[in-house]
Amino acid sequence: MLYRENGQFKTSYRKDQQVFPILQDRIAIALVLLVAFVLVPLTAQEYLVRAILIPFLILSLAALGLNILVGYCGQISLGTGAFMAVGAYAAYNFHVRIEGLPLLVSLLAGGLCATAVGVVFGIPSLRIKGLYLAVATLAAQFFVDWAFLRIRWFTHDSPSGSVSVSNLQVFGLPIETPTQKYLFCLAVVVVFAVLAKNLVRGAIGREWMAIRDMDVAASVIGIQPMYAKLTAFAVSSFIVGVAGALWGFVHLGSWEPAAFSIDRSFQLLFMVIIGGLGSIMGSFFGAAFIVVLPIVLDNMPYWFGVPIDTALAAHLTFMIFGALIIFFLIVEPHGLARLWSIGKEKLRIWPFPH
Amino acid sequence: MKVKFLALATALAAAALGSTGVLAQGKEQFFPVLVYRTGAYAPNGVPFANGYVDYLKLVNAQGGINGVKATFEECETGYATDRGVECYERLKGKGGGASVVQPLSTGITFALTEKAPGDKIPLITAGYGRSESADGQVFKWNFPLLGTYWVAADILVQHVAKKEGGAANLKGKKIALVYHDSPYGKEPIPLLQERSKMHGFELITIPVAHPGVEQKAAWLQIRQNRPDYVFLWGWGVMNSTAVKEAIATGYPREKMYGVWWAGAEPDVKDVDGAKGYNALALQHGAGMAKVHQEVMKLVHDKGQGTGPREEVGQVLYTRGLMSAMLSIEGVRRAQERWGKGKVMTGEQVRWGLENLALDQKKLDALGFAGVMRPVSTSCADHMGAGWARVQTWDGAKWSFTSDWYEGDDQIIKPMVKSAAEKYANDKKLTRRTAEDCQN
Numbered sequence: 001m002l003y004r005e006n007g008q009f010k011t012s013y014r015k016d017q018q019v020f021p022i023l024q025d026r027i028a029i030a031l032v033l034l035v036a037f038v039l040v041p042l043t044a045q046e047y048l049v050r051a052i053l054i055p056f057l058i059l060s061l062a063a064l065g066l067n068i069l070v071g072y073c074g075q076i077s078l079g080t081g082a083f084m085a086v087g088a089y090a091a092y093n094f095h096v097r098i099e100g101l102p103l104l105v106s107l108l109a110g111g112l113c114a115t116a117v118g119v120v121f122g123i124p125s126l127r128i129k130g131l132y133l134a135v136a137t138l139a140a141q142f143f144v145d146w147a148f149l150r151i152r153w154f155t156h157d158s159p160s161g162s163v164s165v166s167n168l169q170v171f172g173l174p175i176e177t178p179t180q181k182y183l184f185c186l187a188v189v190v191v192f193a194v195l196a197k198n199l200v201r202g203a204i205g206r207e208w209m210a211i212r213d214m215d216v217a218a219s220v221i222g223i224q225p226m227y228a229k230l231t232a233f234a235v236s237s238f239i240v241g242v243a244g245a246l247w248g249f250v251h252l253g254s255w256e257p258a259a260f261s262i263d264r265s266f267q268l269l270f271m272v273i274i275g276g277l278g279s280i281m282g283s284f285f286g287a288a289f290i291v292v293l294p295i296v297l298d299n300m301p302y303w304f305g306v307p308i309d310t311a312l313a314a315h316l317t318f319m320i321f322g323a324l325i326i327f328f329l330i331v332e333p334h335g336l337a338r339l340w341s342i343g344k345e346k347l348r349i350w351p352f353p354h
Numbered sequence: 355m356k357v358k359f360l361a362l363a364t365a366l367a368a369a370a371l372g373s374t375g376v377l378a379q380g381k382e383q384f385f386p387v388l389v390y391r392t393g394a395y396a397p398n399g400v401p402f403a404n405g406y407v408d409y410l411k412l413v414n415a416q417g418g419i420n421g422v423k424a425t426f427e428e429c430e431t432g433y434a435t436d437r438g439v440e441c442y443e444r445l446k447g448k449g450g451g452a453s454v455v456q457p458l459s460t461g462i463t464f465a466l467t468e469k470a471p472g473d474k475i476p477l478i479t480a481g482y483g484r485s486e487s488a489d490g491q492v493f494k495w496n497f498p499l500l501g502t503y504w505v506a507a508d509i510l511v512q513h514v515a516k517k518e519g520g521a522a523n524l525k526g527k528k529i530a531l532v533y534h535d536s537p538y539g540k541e542p543i544p545l546l547q548e549r550s551k552m553h554g555f556e557l558i559t560i561p562v563a564h565p566g567v568e569q570k571a572a573w574l575q576i577r578q579n580r581p582d583y584v585f586l587w588g589w590g591v592m593n594s595t596a597v598k599e600a601i602a603t604g605y606p607r608e609k610m611y612g613v614w615w616a617g618a619e620p621d622v623k624d625v626d627g628a629k630g631y632n633a634l635a636l637q638h639g640a641g642m643a644k645v646h647q648e649v650m651k652l653v654h655d656k657g658q659g660t661g662p663r664e665e666v667g668q669v670l671y672t673r674g675l676m677s678a679m680l681s682i683e684g685v686r687r688a689q690e691r692w693g694k695g696k697v698m699t700g701e702q703v704r705w706g707l708e709n710l711a712l713d714q715k716k717l718d719a720l721g722f723a724g725v726m727r728p729v730s731t732s733c734a735d736h737m738g739a740g741w742a743r744v745q746t747w748d749g750a751k752w753s754f755t756s757d758w759y760e761g762d763d764q765i766i767k768p769m770v771k772s773a774a775e776k777y778a779n780d781k782k783l784t785r786r787t788a789e790d791c792q793n
Contacts, residue, residue, distance in 0.1 A: 311391035
């Protein structure tokens with residue numbers, strides 16, 4: 001009843017090619033953005049912003065980047081943590097070594113370095129596929145971990161190997177308070193999400209999907225596998241690199257290579273799989289599931305005023321979280337994004353399903 | 355179904371309200387407790403957490419901090435930096451605001467060092483953290499009380515020099531540092547390098563990746579190099595694994611020296627042949643002092659003990675007690691200035707910690723006689739004291755096998771100062787002035 005596109009005629013190509021062709025979707029997105037940009041900064045508590053929303057936004061961005069590679073181009077990668085680390089450390093080096101370089105430029109430069117590394121580690125994808133490629137990208141993870149632990153130049157000769165940044169500002173506006181950090185991350189995420197959505201709708205996105213679905217057929221119809229795969233690696237690593245830089249700069253403030261360990265790579269891969277492969281929306285769902293749910297579960301006993309043993313709470317969190325992952329994968333192997341679209345389909349004919 | 359749900363929801367809401375109602379009574383000082391009771395570091399994290407919490411319970415059983423009740427909440431960090439940051443954010447605003455935070459992880463300390471000044475919450479890192487934060491004129495909110503890793507490394511070198519019959523005899527010797535590959539393990543390296551230049555011993559650094567169960571390669575290197583001494587900078591399962599590997603390699607345990615985080619019961623008790631392994635003792639060792647007996651009497655006998663009774667008096671349990679005591683005494687000292695029996699803010703507690711003066715008399719009264727030496731801090735010196743002894747595992751218990759050593763200020767002070775200067779330059783901070791030290 002509410003969600004029905006009857007009568008919404010598309011009279012021009014432009015209208016037909018909109019990101020959100022349905023009016024209700026546009027209203028919903030506008031509302032979400034309004035809440036995110038206006039209501040949340042005005043009302044949310046500091047804990048919510050600093051410990052939940054900021055990590056959620058940054059990891060959504062990383063998941064978005066990984067989704068381009070895994071979900072749209074079908075190249076499984078276990079090196080996401082490594083590309084995040086490259087982004088973070090490269091941005092750090094630009095930030096401390098070049099006096100007065102604007103923060104955004106450092107972040108984007110970090111992303112560009114991650115792109116370069118991503119493309120290098122993407123070259124094996126031209127020859128190897130599937131799980132074998134996953135193992136090859138694992139090499140990126142170990143190599144990058146090693147490099148940032150051992151090569152002191154990258155960490156600006158910090159004796160402990162931990163680096164930190166402070167006094168961040170963008171266009172003269174300081175990025176200090178939680179709200180400022182949140183708005184900054186939100187703006188970056190929105191821009192990248194829009195860019196990514198348009199990329200995957202365009203010619204290049206179709207090439208990626210063709211490669212994903214059947215690379216031999218794709219090359220027969222004239223798509224160059226090398227170009228398609230390497231661009232997917234490049235775009236994905238760029239976004240992941242920027243997310244890594246944000247994770248270090250905005251969320252942690254001070255970090256060591258352990259912040260981008262293999263665990264992070266797995267975490268992001270799970271986000272993409274649970275959220276929905278090949279869906280921009282799915283990246284956000286997956287990040288919400290993986291980032292927010294454990295924290296909520298962990299907080300649960302205190303909210304209900306039944307404090308239980310910390311160790312027990314931690315174990316329960318793992319158990320419930322694991323069970324929920326299995327549950328969702330069984331109920332909907334295509335991820336939360338698919339559940340979402342099924343919900344929308346149902347909503348179209350509600351309340352009179354035939 | 356719906357009715358049931360509603361009933362449940364009301365009951366839960368009532369429970370939540372009820373608990374906040376209880377909390378609102380009386381004056382309360384809130385202490386966040388960042389712990390790890392799960393994961394690879396749990397064997398060492400659990401006794402520390404038990405000691406920490408037991409001391410807070412003891413304080414309450416004895417009438418609180420001049421009548422102010424110490425409240426606390428635990429949060430599991432799993433020794434991971436991002437979870438530690440989340441815990442800090444979760445707890446810092448609770449119960450009227452956190453008085454002081456003890457991260458119990460060098461990685462989390464680094465992250466919180468950037469956040470604490472903004473939130474005005476002091477950080478106590480007793481026996482860990484970043485070594486240069488002993489310089490209180492730059493690191494206003496950090497308190498690496500009782501010793502840093504530079505002090506620990508310095509004392510270990512002093513000890514082996516004494517064993518060799520003087521620092522001059524260290525020339526040409528080889529010392530291997532087997533370290534946890536994280537900021538924690540890397541902290542002592544600059545000092546050991548400095549000392550190796552001074553005395554002419556060769557320093558071999560051998561990293562072990564988190565969590566430290568895979569050390570075959572490290573010990574192969576030791577077998578090849580045959581160092582005269584091995585310093586162990588491990589934590590959690592890494593320690594017991596290292597001792598096991600030493601046995602497998604045939605490296606004499608008597609030549610191994612752990613830092614004070616690699617010298618507790620969980621590290622050696624299940625390892626046959628660990629006898630002879632040495633470790634530093636951060637002031638205290640194992641054993642029952644007066645404070646332990648009081649914990650037994652007032653906490654464990656009332657059935658409120660955290661963790662097993664037998665563990666009271668173990669090394670890490672005692673360190674937990676001692677760390678909690680430092681937090682409490684910081685608050686008590688602040689109350690001396692701003693009014694006894696009042697709830698202190700983070701800023702006031704910071705002053706208390708900066709002006710901590712625990713002399714022997716106070717320690718005796720607290721029951722810490724024989725556990726630790728007097729400690730007094732100042733604006734310039736946030737460490738307070740840098741003393742340690744060496745203890746040795748005899749197969750059943752830890753016992754002291756050396757005299758007290760003090761970290762050599764002539765070496766450490768300039769290093770702290772230059773590292774702190776570098777930090778201040780990077781962050782565009784200026785040293786605190788004399789007036790700033792007053793408040």
